[in-house]
Amino acid sequence: MQLTDWLHKALQFEKHINQVVIGQQDVVRLMLITVFARGHVLLEGNVGVGKTTLLRAVAHGLGGGYQRIEGTIDLMPSDLIYYTYLDKDGKPRVDPGPLLHHGEHLATFFFNEINRARPQVHSLLLRAMAERSIAAFNQDYLFPHLQVFADRNRVEKEETFELPAAAKDRFMMEINIDVPSSDSVLDELMFNPRFHDTDQLISQLPDSGMEYTQLNGFAEKLQQNIQISAKLKQYALSLWRATQKPQDFGVTLSDVVMPQLMLSGASPRGMSYLIRAAKVRAWLHSRDYVLPEDVQAVFAPCMGHRLFLSPLYAYRHEQLLPALLTGLLSAVAAP
Numbered sequence: 001m002q003l004t005d006w007l008h009k010a011l012q013f014e015k016h017i018n019q020v021v022i023g024q025q026d027v028v029r030l031m032l033i034t035v036f037a038r039g040h041v042l043l044e045g046n047v048g049v050g051k052t053t054l055l056r057a058v059a060h061g062l063g064g065g066y067q068r069i070e071g072t073i074d075l076m077p078s079d080l081i082y083y084t085y086l087d088k089d090g091k092p093r094v095d096p097g098p099l100l101h102h103g104e105h106l107a108t109f110f111f112n113e114i115n116r117a118r119p120q121v122h123s124l125l126l127r128a129m130a131e132r133s134i135a136a137f138n139q140d141y142l143f144p145h146l147q148v149f150a151d152r153n154r155v156e157k158e159e160t161f162e163l164p165a166a167a168k169d170r171f172m173m174e175i176n177i178d179v180p181s182s183d184s185v186l187d188e189l190m191f192n193p194r195f196h197d198t199d200q201l202i203s204q205l206p207d208s209g210m211e212y213t214q215l216n217g218f219a220e221k222l223q224q225n226i227q228i229s230a231k232l233k234q235y236a237l238s239l240w241r242a243t244q245k246p247q248d249f250g251v252t253l254s255d256v257v258m259p260q261l262m263l264s265g266a267s268p269r270g271m272s273y274l275i276r277a278a279k280v281r282a283w284l285h286s287r288d289y290v291l292p293e294d295v296q297a298v299f300a301p302c303m304g305h306r307l308f309l310s311p312l313y314a315y316r317h318e319q320l321l322p323a324l325l326t327g328l329l330s331a332v333a334a335p
C-alpha cells in the first residue's frame, strides 16, 4: 500500500521536474532513482546545461535545506564549516558555514566543480558523505537526510585535483548531462523566456507531497520489499566478477591486451549500490521484483566511475571505459 502511494507521488514529482528541466528525461529518472536509493551523485557535464536548475527543482520538491558551494583551489575545509566577519559594531563574529547552516535539516548539498577543491576538502566531504556527520566546535553534527551532488567540469582540466578512489566509491552514480539534441528543446531553451529565469521556473513547481524526513524510512522499506531471484543474484555476481577480469568472460577491446587492462574492478560497496538502484528502478516500473533490464539500466552510471584502468591504458580512459561497460553487459549472459 505504502509502495503504491509513494510510487504515485514519485512519478508526479518526476513529471513536474521534466516540465522545468526539459530534454533530460534519462537524467531526471536516474536522479529520482538515487533519491529513493539514498545515494550521492557525481554529475559530469558542461557549464550551463541546467545542473543547478535540476538540483534546485529536486531540493524544492523534497523540502529541507539546500546549499551550494563552488570548488576553488583556495577553498579550505573550514570554509564549509564556518565563516568569520565583523558585525555592524566592529566585533568579530563566527557563523555556521554551508554544511552547518541548516543543521540536521540539510537535505541537498551541491558541490560545484569539486575537482577544483583540494584533497583536504575532499576528505571532509568524504566523511560527511560516508557517515552523514562531521566534527566541529568540539561536537558532532549529524546530517541524517543529506544527499550530496558534486559536479565535475568536463571542459577545463587545469588546476584540478582528481577525486581519490575512496571518495569516488562513495558516490552511488556518476550521471552525464549533455546539451539536449532535439531541435524543439533547443528552441524552447533559447527563445522561451520561461527558461531564462531559474528562480521563477522553480517557483512554478507544485508541491510534490513528498517529505524529505520520511525518505530514509521509506527507502529501507522499498529495499526490503522488492524481490531479487536467485538467478538474478547469480547474474549480478557474474557482472561483478567480469569487472575484475573481463578477459575471463570473453570481453575484447581493440588494441588492448585484456589481462593487462584492469587495475581494479568494482568494490562490494559499488555492487550494493547497483542492486539498491536496480530495486528502485523496478519499483518505478510498478514491479516488486528486479529484472535484468533494471540492473542493465543502472549498470553504466553505477559502475563507470569505480572501474580503474592500469596505468598502461589510463590515458585512453575516456575512449575505453564506455566500450568496456557495453562489452561487460553483452558478454555476461542475462537470465
Ligand SMILES: Nc1ncnc2c1ncn2[C@@H]1O[C@H](COP(=O)(O)OP(=O)(O)OP(=O)(O)O)[C@@H](O)[C@H]1O
Residues within 6 Å of the ligand: 020, 021, 022, 023, 024, 046, 047, 048, 049, 050, 051, 052, 053, 054, 112, 180, 189, 195, 196, 197, 198, 201
Ligand atoms: N534542460 C534545461 N531545462 C531548463 N532550463 C535549462 C536547461 N538547460 C539550461 N537551462 C537554463 O539555462 C540557464 C543555466 O542553467 P543552470 O544554471 O542550471 O546551469 P548549470 O549547469 O548549473 O551551469 P554552471 O555549471 O555554469 O553552474 C538557466 O536559466 C536554466 O533555466
